[in-house]
Amino acid sequence: DQQVKQNSPSLSVQEGRISILNCDYTNSMFDYFLWYKKYPAEGPTFLISISSIKDKNEDGRFTVFLNKSAKHLSLHIVPSQPGDSAVYFCAALSNFGNEKLTFGTGTRLTIIP
Amino acid sequence: DSGVTQTPKHLITATGQRVTLRCSPRSGDLSVYWYQQSLDQGLQFLIQYYNGEERAKGNILERFSAQQFPDLHSELNLSSLELGDSALYFCASSPRDRGRYGYTFGSGTRLTVV
Numbered sequence: 523d524q525q526v527k528q529n530s531p532s533l534s535v536q537e538g539r540i541s542i543l544n545c546d547y548t549n550s551m552f553d554y555f556l557w558y559k560k561y562p563a564e565g566p567t568f569l570i571s572i573s574s575i576k577d578k579n580e581d582g583r584f585t586v587f588l589n590k591s592a593k594h595l596s597l598h599i600v601p602s603q604p605g606d607s608a609v610y611f612c613a614a615l616s617n618f619g620n621e622k623l624t625f626g627t628g629t630r631l632t633i634i635p
Numbered sequence: 636d637s638g639v640t641q642t643p644k645h646l647i648t649a650t651g652q653r654v655t656l657r658c659s660p661r662s663g664d665l666s667v668y669w670y671q672q673s674l675d676q677g678l679q680f681l682i683q684y685y686n687g688e689e690r691a692k693g694n695i696l697e698r699f700s701a702q703q704f705p706d707l708h709s710e711l712n713l714s715s716l717e718l719g720d721s722a723l724y725f726c727a728s729s730p731r732d733r734g735r736y737g738y739t740f741g742s743g744t745r746l747t748v749v
Binding site for chain 2: 558565567568624
């Protein structure tokens with residue numbers, strides 16, 4: 523049962539354009555959402571997060587949008603840079619119990635110079 | 636360097652064998668989480684320890700076990716290995732037992748079972 527879904531395994535975007543990565547979730551108990559970025563041969567690193575009390579959080583070139591009614595979140599990267607090429611994981615936390623992260627399957631983003 | 640150390644980085648072993656993966660959490664972090672990433676799969680939660688005690692279990696097979704020692708390092712033991720156990724195994728640590736305070740991941744151990 524995949525509670526966090528990233529339906530696009532890969533995405534290619536021209537350098538300088540906007541990258542939009544999408545994530546859907548099914549568990550209505552999730553109340554905190556995070557994006558992680560992963561380069562080959564490295565562990566995932568935290569990128570940006572959002573609480574369910576917000577619908578947008580911005581950090582430099584990265585913005586995460588949350589639509590609770592649709593159980594959908596997205597990560598926007600503007601402008602996209604070659605160094606953004608990586609695998610991006612969406613993750614979610616429930617405010618119940620120990621709050622382990624539940625991850626999506628990831629989207630491989632390739633920025634084309 | 637994230638501050639979370641995993642050893643070894645690579646491990647090749649035969650079916651039926653037993654291996655131990657080691658994780659040293661970031662200084663000051665009390666929680667350790669183990670995740671498995673198989674080919675084209677997301678990170679699957681295996682188990683969490685907090686200050687030496689098991690706190691949560693995920694989809695961890697009975698052939699797998701883990702522990703966290705008094706110095707807070709953790710070991711994941713995988714036994715009676717099968718080809719399907721080949722995967723990347725990540726350890727993450729966080730300051731408390733609640734994940735929203737931030738996970739820091741190690742660079743992983745790549746296990747290949749032949």
